[in-house]
Amino acid sequence: MNKVAIVGTGQTKFSKDERDVEKLLFESASNCIQSVNNYDSNDIDGVLVSTNNNSKYLGAILSETLGIRPKISHSIEHLCSSGTNAIISAYAYISSGLSDMVLVSGVESATNPGQVLEWDRSRGNLEHPIYWGSMLTKSHKRKFQTTEEELAIVSAKNHKHAMDNPFAYSNEPRTISEVMNSKQITDDLRILDCSRSCSGSSSILLASEEKAKIFSDQPIEITGIGQKTTSASFTKNILGEIESTRIAADLAYKMAKIEAKQIDVAEVHDAFSVCELMAISELGLTSNEKSGEFVRDLFNTENRMINPRGGLIGAGHPLGATGISQTIEITNQLQGKSDKRQISNAKIGLIHNMSAAGTSSSIMVLKN
Amino acid sequence: MTFFEDQLKEGVFQICYCKNCNDTIWPPKEICHKCHNRTDWKKSTNLGKIMEFSKRESTYFGLIEIDDGIRVLGDILSSSIPEIGQSVRMSVSFNSKPHYSFLVENN
Structure with a gap:
């Protein structure tokens, strides 16, 4: 199997504005292409688009607008984790030798059919999603004595991180008390505990190890992948757990030959505040009982290890683009290019992306 | 409309099961996912228990387990704060999507 590395990245600003998906795709893909050395459109032999949008033939449309005639071109949909699923598909094409260099572009418009x-x-x-979000939150409070304040810290922390992310949908600071006093959607969810659907696009270029050095001075290798789908129905979940994340993490760690404690920086899928607490527990970074304390400590010490770009709550959640933006953040962190968000001396990073109340999880481990 | 949806419209929750495997098939399907024989139907007892609940505006809602381990989300009709494990009686309807509601027994 060929090794696979990330050699280029590009994004658009996430926003509440309704925008045309073809234009958004072109914008992020163009930014991505401009980020690589020695670009030649003939080198890209795969173009994958991840989205929940109903527009047809987007892989071919994006290829034509960029002047690329790829061997492989198609769309990928897997609700909120479409982005990482597309990257992992690109990985499979390259590692198998079917392709040498693949452009993966994710996109969503603010109103998209992937929310239900x-x-x-x-x-x-x-x-x-607010109904399953409420069930997970209430159950976490009941089983692990998680407090309203601990949940609010997740949102306050991620909003704070997003202030230093120029692509984030929200650049507004939110204090713990602002989160706690924000509009109650249900008894267990406040508006600021929820990630918001928005429009946006992000693109990433992957290449075989052999080609990677031609296009990037700092290629970042994908060393671990783990995926698991346990069901499609939310009601088949065991409350208080995200089984798919636990299984996918185990697979990813085995493939990367690492343990959870070696992770320096992680982007996790905080669809709601409680999801971050559940994710860091299932990833083995802490336990469910201590997850609130873990996040409080990060917030108090200004440690940006979890969700440095602001997560879904701070940066926004354009479904098809989310997993790609998470991967771009970890790539930039491992390249030392994250400016104010930079985690010092980051060597190993993780991306956790999931769908439909955690019924499916995709995890990647990257190394510099 | 499917048979399941048609029956919901009549106020009946039909449980889909496989006689061959003695397994409940949820969500309902015409064919068993194990043995691939045709599935059968039986009416729910409409009795269930509250697994978890919350409240939106003035209405409680929650995750309820009914017969044979089938779990659904629905409204909970209760004059007091519901409790985990509390017994509920289900009523159903269908208007472009299913609607399940649960009356707390001895309310």
């Missing part, structure tokens, strides 16, 4: 899974009849008419 109509197939899941077990949700009845309570199909919006």
